[in-house]
Amino acid sequence: MLKCYPNIVKMSIGSKVRKFRNLKSLSQSDLALRSDVSQSIISSLESDKSIPNSVMLRRIAEVLDVDINELLKEDFINQNIFDKGIGNIQSQVTINNFPENILEDIISNQQKIFTMMESQNKLLESLLKK
Helix, strand or coil, X not given: CCCCCCCEEECCHHHHHHHHHHHCCCCHXXXXXXXXXXXXXHHHHHCCCCCCCHHHHHHHHHHHCCCHHHHHCCCEEEXXXXXXXXXXXXXXXXXXXXXXXXXXXXXXXHHHHHHHHHHHHHHHHHHXXX
């Protein structure tokens, strides 16, 4: 069982649909047209306001050229967003089925990196004030 880490979140079906749609360079309208659903349904799905039925999800998966199981399996992402006074760094890493001890090591290392970045930002801020 994973400890509670605020940056580890389960990736929703809607997030996966958006990710695969973007990888295929399709707009929501394109995906809707090709999967025979309305654009508002795609928008609602991607924003996690609705859950598709199995027929709709199968059509969407076919258009996106992914196995429907890829949309349904449990994936987790470690999402870190650093937005400090000096610069803005955004990163998103997909984590799939890692053993718990490896995940804990990764998270521990990322926490250390975050602490080091905070220290670096404080140092840079103090140097800029001079």
